[in-house]
Amino acid sequence: NYRGISLLSSISKLFEKLILSRLLEFANQNNIFLQEQFGFRKGHSTIHQLARVTNIIKRNKSVSKTSAMALLDVEKAFDNVWHDGLVFKLHRFNFPIFLVKIIKNYLAGRSFQVYLNSSHSETFNVDAGVPQGS
Structure with a gap:
């Protein structure tokens, strides 16, 4: 039972940090997080x-x-994030549309392969979950 790690370039990591800072800034300014x-x-x-x-x-x-x-401890919560549900929530909390579109596009069309020694698996689509290691 393994969870893959996303290997990102330095530019991708920088981009993610920028998007995260914008998301958190909006969430904090609009009191989206509960006090608890x-x-x-x-x-x-x-x-x-x-x-x-x-x-x-x-x-x-x-x-x-x-x-x-x-x-409540939700097992494999990050593995099971429903992409459309996440986008719906971002819309519902009135996040800026450009951020919603970035998140939607970032999660859409993802796939993975498993590499072991000199061979690799077929390509699998990722329909739920968010990347770990990003």
């Missing part, structure tokens, strides 16, 4: 989230309130 969202946000680490949850539990305990927590 700590993953994938600068200055919001797992440690910060753990401290926040611990403080909530302590506060509730000090006033004799019960605390409950539901945790």
Whole structure:
């Protein structure tokens, strides 16, 4: 059960960083992230989230309130990203159309081959998921 790594040129990596910075800038300026969202946000680490949850539990305990927590870990979440669904969400949150088109085109028409020693597999289309290693 392996997940392929995308090997990108330096120009592609630079382009991705530029697009990511534009996406994050728009998301932050428009308060798209919930206050409770700590993953994938600068200055919001797992440690910060753990401290926040611990403080909530302590506060509730000090006033004799019960605390409950539901945790969700989506297995292979990045492998299963539905491309059309992602584009729909970007539209729904009113991301600039040029960014939506870039993301849509970036994910469209992807394929892969497996190389092992001196042979390789047939080409497979990638209909879901986002590249790892980019």
